[in-house]
Amino acid sequence: MNRNELGKSLNLSVELIAKGRPNRSGRPILPTYITIHNTSNDGPGADAAAHSRFVRNKGYYEWNGKKRFVSWHYSVDDKQIIKHLPINEHAIHAGLGNGQSIAIEICMHKGIDQSSANSRAARLVAALMNDLGIARDKIVPHKHWTNKTCPVLLLPSFGTFIEDAESVLASLTASPTESLARDGVVSVEEFAILDQTQDAPVEAAPEDDPEDAHKQIANALAEFLATEGD
Numbered sequence: 143m144n145r146n147e148l149g150k151s152l153n154l155s156v157e158l159i160a161k162g163r164p165n166r167s168g169r170p171i172l173p174t175y176i177t178i179h180n181t182s183n184d185g186p187g188a189d190a191a192a193h194s195r196f197v198r199n200k201g202y203y204e205w206n207g208k209k210r211f212v213s214w215h216y217s218v219d220d221k222q223i224i225k226h227l228p229i230n231e232h233a234i235h236a237g238l239g240n241g242q243s244i245a246i247e248i249c250m251h252k253g254i255d256q257s258s259a260n261s262r263a264a265r266l267v268a269a270l271m272n273d274l275g276i277a278r279d280k281i282v283p284h285k286h287w288t289n290k291t292c293p294v295l296l297l298p299s300f301g302t303f304i305e306d307a308e309s310v311l312a313s314l315t316a317s318p319t320e321s322l323a324r325d326g327v328v329s330v331e332e333f334a335i336l337d338q339t340q341d342a343p344v345e346a347a348p349e350d351d352p353e354d355a356h357k358q359i360a361n362a363l364a365e366f367l368a369t370e371g372d
């Protein structure tokens with residue numbers, strides 16, 4: 143498989159959070175890490191499409207009487223990947239990881255083919271490693287930044303997940319053209335902007351978020367889906 147074929151195998155579409163929304167600051171980052179999450183949402187229907195609608199149309203949960211905004215770059219399920227932010231923009235997902243990492247949320251809803259979702263995520267990681275030159279020691283679980291138990295399903299075998307991504311990367315054959323695949327994993331514009339964000343500041347430590355942030359998001363998403371049905 144070459145890089146172009148890898149891109150096609152992802153079934154990736156782009157549904158960006160609108161500029162100006164509170165969970166899209168537009169602040170530039172130079173992504174040197176990839177942070178892996180599980181949604182911790184095992185409810186029915188909590189797939190990539192639902193997470194895309196949630197992060198674009200709501201994008202927060204309420205905690206201690208305050209809105210806590212959240213965002214990430216890619217939602218992955220067993221059928222598709224949806225991208226919500228340019229990879230050179232700040233997302234709100236992992237404390238100090240926000241300023242330097244690309245966030246991938248892997249779904250785990252009722253009825254999902256989990257191994258298919260995991261291998262789709264590993265292929266996305268391989269594409270990003272290829273396109274951005276990110277090394278294996280920079281593929282980290284959410285736990286790396288905050289000590290939270292996330293990604294809850296993958297943590298016990300996180301090394302195997304990285305090995306899966308590495309073996310996809312190692313198996314890539316040369317693409318028919320020399321240029322990187324421009325399939326939306328990393329867009330032409332993002333490649334251009336990445337060259338200009340070398341001096342992106344490392345941000346100060348953000349406010350603490352709750353230990354069970356993913357559960358809070360899962361509850362907010364369930365409320366959001368119920369509202370959609372009205």
Ligand SMILES: [Zn+2]
Pocket residue numbers: 178179180284292293356
């Ligand atoms: Zn997480």
